[in-house]
Amino acid sequence: xxALLLAGGLGTRLRPLTEDWPKPMALLGNRPWLEHLIVMLKxxxxxxxVLAVKHCPEKIQQxxxxxxxxxxxxxxxxxxxxxxxxxxxxxxxxxxxxxxxVFNADIIQTFHLRxxxxxxxxxxxxxxxCLTEVEDPSHYGVVEQDADGRILRFVExxxxxxxxxxxxxxxxxxxxxxxxxxxxxxxxxxxxxxxxPGWIRKGVPVYGHDxxxxxxDMGTTKRYRQVHRDLLDRKLxxxxxxxxxxxxxxxxxxxxxxxxxLIVPPVLIGNRVTIGEKAVIGxxxxxxxxxxxxxxxxxxxxxxxxxxxxxxxxxxxxxIFGHGxxxxxxxxxxxxxxxxxxxxxx
Ligand code: GTP
Numbered sequence: 001x002x003a004l005l006l007a008g009g010l011g012t013r014l015r016p017l018t019e020d021w022p023k024p025m026a027l028l029g030n031r032p033w034l035e036h037l038i039v040m041l042k043x044x045x046x047x048x049x050v051l052a053v054k055h056c057p058e059k060i061q062q063x064x065x066x067x068x069x070x071x072x073x074x075x076x077x078x079x080x081x082x083x084x085x086x087x088x089x090x091x092x093x094x095x096x097x098x099x100x101x102v103f104n105a106d107i108i109q110t111f112h113l114r115x116x117x118x119x120x121x122x123x124x125x126x127x128x129x130c131l132t133e134v135e136d137p138s139h140y141g142v143v144e145q146d147a148d149g150r151i152l153r154f155v156e157x158x159x160x161x162x163x164x165x166x167x168x169x170x171x172x173x174x175x176x177x178x179x180x181x182x183x184x185x186x187x188x189x190x191x192x193x194x195x196x197p198g199w200i201r202k203g204v205p206v207y208g209h210d211x212x213x214x215x216x217d218m219g220t221t222k223r224y225r226q227v228h229r230d231l232l233d234r235k236l237x238x239x240x241x242x243x244x245x246x247x248x249x250x251x252x253x254x255x256x257x258x259x260x261x262l263i264v265p266p267v268l269i270g271n272r273v274t275i276g277e278k279a280v281i282g283x284x285x286x287x288x289x290x291x292x293x294x295x296x297x298x299x300x301x302x303x304x305x306x307x308x309x310x311x312x313x314x315x316x317x318x319x320i321f322g323h324g325x326x327x328x329x330x331x332x333x334x335x336x337x338x339x340x341x342x343x344x345x346x
Pocket of ligand 1: 006007008009010011012013014023024052053054079081082083084085088104105106107219
């Protein structure tokens with residue numbers, strides 16, 4: 001089975017983390033989300049992967065290469081200008097098989113693909129869309145379906161009383177290559193806003209498939225934090241690297257925690273991390289590989305990517321730090337989101 005992963009967007013809502021880093025490569029439990037996704041795809045029989053990239057493509061290419069380490073074949077299509085979610089698919093047309101899956105690579109989910117794929121094949125193709133149910137559909141495009149699951153229309157950001165359902169597009173599709181003929185080449189086109197309504201109008205069979213399991217669009221810092229809470233609470237069932245040394249405390253290889261440090265679960269500590277005396281770590285804190293947390297530093301509800309240093313007595317509360325940052329001695333930061341490019345407070 002083949003999957004096209006849409007991973008080229010700018011990730012503006014997750015800036016500054018995504019200024020120099022592709023959003024799908026944002027770490028989730030110390031591993032790029034895109035890697036979790038590729039591992040899950042391989043496990044479910046998807047081994048031919050096309051990555052549609054644009055923003056910082058080298059970060060993705062350097063990490064995955066041709067995909068050998070994951071037992072998959074990866075090919076890249078690099079856009080010169082952003083083509084949007086449908087334009088990117090059209091741009092990859094020459095590499096695509098007659099029938100293929102498409103993933104928004106920034107959606108965190110743990111779906112079983114087999115029933116989705118089987119449903120698409122049983123109906124004879126066209127366009128199939130995974131649907132997920134949300135509590136409050138007023139921020140999304142909600143679907144209205146007939147009794148067979150065929151999508152009649154999308155209602156954008158409905159008021160609660162006007163929502164025909166609480167089911168929204170989950171950002172995973174199966175398409176027959178034939179439908180790509182309708183997408184104009186070399187233009188910015190959105191699959192959600194332009195192609196789905198266009199295909200429905202034209203009479204192309206567009207079906208919704210109900211899914212079960214975790215689903216979260218990690219596109220904002222608020223939701224990126226939430227995904228980590230869910231991971232540490234094990235509501236999101238993804239592998240957590242490291243050994244669980246006590247309930248809710250995972251520590252990677254060759255890491256040293258000073259016996260005088262206090263770890264308050266849940267906490268995930270990566271590989272080759274050092275934690276100094278009287279440091280207080282947690283709860284809901286994730287520390288990436290090769291980080292150094294000096295004595296007396298306090299990290300609560302914070303996420304550090306790799307190679308960060310937190311100097312003596314610094315305090316981080318509800319912060320997210322990209323790769324390779326240093327937080328100075330006695331610095332106190334609340335709700336900061338920081339990368340080498342800049343900082344925001346959200
Ligand atoms: P924001 O700027 O915060 O809206 O993020 P985004 O545009 O990166 O993501 P959005 O949620 O709008 O897009 C969903 C998925 O499609 C993400 O995985 C994006 O990387 C990807 N994507 C969006 N636009 C493009 C594009 O023009 N080309 C490619 N290849 N991928 C895209």
